[in-house]
Amino acid sequence: MVNDLILDVHDLKKAYDGVDVLKGIGFSLKKGETKVLIGPSGSGKSTLLRCINYLTTPDAGCIKLNGEEVLDTNIDAMRARMGFVFQDFNLFSHLTVLDNVRICQIKVKGKDKASATERAHQELERVGLADRAEAYPAELSGGQQQRVSIARALAMDPDVLLFDEPTSALDPELTGEVTKVMQQLAKEGMTMVVVTHEMSFARQAADEIIFMEHGYIVEQGAPDFMFNQSTHERTRAFLNVIAEHG
Amino acid sequence: MNIYDVLIRDFPFLLKGLGVAIVLLAALLLIGFVLGMAICLIQLYGPKSRLVQWPLKAYERIFRGIPIIIMLFIFYYGISGVWDISAFGAAILAMGLRSAAYQSQIFRSAFQSVPAGQMMAARAMGMSKLSAIRHIMFPQAARHAIGPWTNEFSSEIKETSLAYVIGVVELTRQAHYIITSTQGNVLTVFAVVALLYFILNRAGNSLLYAFERKLAVPGFEK
Ligand SMILES: Nc1ncnc2c1ncn2[C@@H]1O[C@H](COP(=O)(O)OP(=O)(O)OP(=O)(O)O)[C@@H](O)[C@H]1O
Ligand SMILES: [Mg+2]
Numbered sequence: 150m151v152n153d154l155i156l157d158v159h160d161l162k163k164a165y166d167g168v169d170v171l172k173g174i175g176f177s178l179k180k181g182e183t184k185v186l187i188g189p190s191g192s193g194k195s196t197l198l199r200c201i202n203y204l205t206t207p208d209a210g211c212i213k214l215n216g217e218e219v220l221d222t223n224i225d226a227m228r229a230r231m232g233f234v235f236q237d238f239n240l241f242s243h244l245t246v247l248d249n250v251r252i253c254q255i256k257v258k259g260k261d262k263a264s265a266t267e268r269a270h271q272e273l274e275r276v277g278l279a280d281r282a283e284a285y286p287a288e289l290s291g292g293q294q295q296r297v298s299i300a301r302a303l304a305m306d307p308d309v310l311l312f313d314e315p316t317s318a319l320d321p322e323l324t325g326e327v328t329k330v331m332q333q334l335a336k337e338g339m340t341m342v343v344v345t346h347e348m349s350f351a352r353q354a355a356d357e358i359i360f361m362e363h364g365y366i367v368e369q370g371a372p373d374f375m376f377n378q379s380t381h382e383r384t385r386a387f388l389n390v391i392a393e394h395g
Numbered sequence: 396m397n398i399y400d401v402l403i404r405d406f407p408f409l410l411k412g413l414g415v416a417i418v419l420l421a422a423l424l425l426i427g428f429v430l431g432m433a434i435c436l437i438q439l440y441g442p443k444s445r446l447v448q449w450p451l452k453a454y455e456r457i458f459r460g461i462p463i464i465i466m467l468f469i470f471y472y473g474i475s476g477v478w479d480i481s482a483f484g485a486a487i488l489a490m491g492l493r494s495a496a497y498q499s500q501i502f503r504s505a506f507q508s509v510p511a512g513q514m515m516a517a518r519a520m521g522m523s524k525l526s527a528i529r530h531i532m533f534p535q536a537a538r539h540a541i542g543p544w545t546n547e548f549s550s551e552i553k554e555t556s557l558a559y560v561i562g563v564v565e566l567t568r569q570a571h572y573i574i575t576s577t578q579g580n581v582l583t584v585f586a587v588v589a590l591l592y593f594i595l596n597r598a599g600n601s602l603l604y605a606f607e608r609k610l611a612v613p614g615f616e617k
Pocket of ligand 2: 194313314
């Protein structure tokens, strides 16, 4: 059977100090799909994303990337194929923008400097920062830093991109420039899991919205369904709160 | 005897002593660097097992907790009982091992001042732990470490003079020889010696400061 699932998460569980945070999470992504993960604070969204690439080791469950199981033993290779975009960017502070986008191509994928440089310039172009290649992270705005971190992830040719609240540390004006890049990526067929409170992004870019609460997936469906026809009390309540408070 | 005697007749001896002090300094700093870095890396990134961590902690406390003069005596008389070691060798060992304890602390807090997200981002992109330490953590920690390391450098220069108590013929002991053999003026000789230590100290500090400036990038300015 041809498996067209890029990411397949099955029955994922995680507890911290005896408190169950993920209680059996399953979902999957086909190539080119964007799924937006929403839910109240503490519902386990970050934990879920971090378990997918083993930044946090799950207690139980199975994660497959392109049909291949993610394990302790192959984790570095698997991570190289999953881009991760953090809320607070985490650009390498001692490196220029260009080097940030280049270093893992060279040190992880073993690319030579010339082709890594070429690719880095392409990705910086794509996020609209071609002219800032020689700047250091401290010289950039938050929105620019986040776009560099997206370019850094893209340059690795990932099978899937994982975003954990990529705009939550940004002012509203800067949020737009980041979500614009992400929307473009979704349109170009990037496979993405995005944790965000940006409902306009979810409406426009998501193939499916997953609503999580207390470590469970409560409900999932197309944006139109989730926003307008959800019969789930909790989903509606949460979306109402989000709508009121932005 | 006057200042000219010290500067012309005795100066070569003082320079020789200075040379010995510099070699001692370089050797003890090198031992301290290599061992201190190893201790720091094991403490931060090595096995969490008490079997590994406890001896390192004990080492650090012991070597920071005992006066260097006592350390010098223990090493010299302790080791020379079983193994033919020169006073110079004993001084390098005692001071190097002690410097390692101090340097490990300097490096540890330098690594700890690099935000945790840096390591996380590097690992998330598929870098091995070792590779992340080398390419991401170390270059940033180094920038945090140079300032405190300069203090360690300065105090070790001054402490090389203590090696004189076990008979190492470094600058301070040369000064003593000159004073006793030529009935030289104590104050004049020691004033020149003081100046030599001071110049060495300033020269080293300037070099380190230049190095720090060279490494400075936006976000890591001094
Ligand atoms: N490293 C940790 N150690 C202990 N508990 C943790 C840890 N990380 C998360 N938790 C707990 O797990 C639960 C889920 O946290 P998580 O960060 O995954 O939630 P979230 O949905 O991302 O929330 P938010 O919207 O605030 O980011 C919370 O109760 C949190 O306190
Ligand atoms: Mg979170």
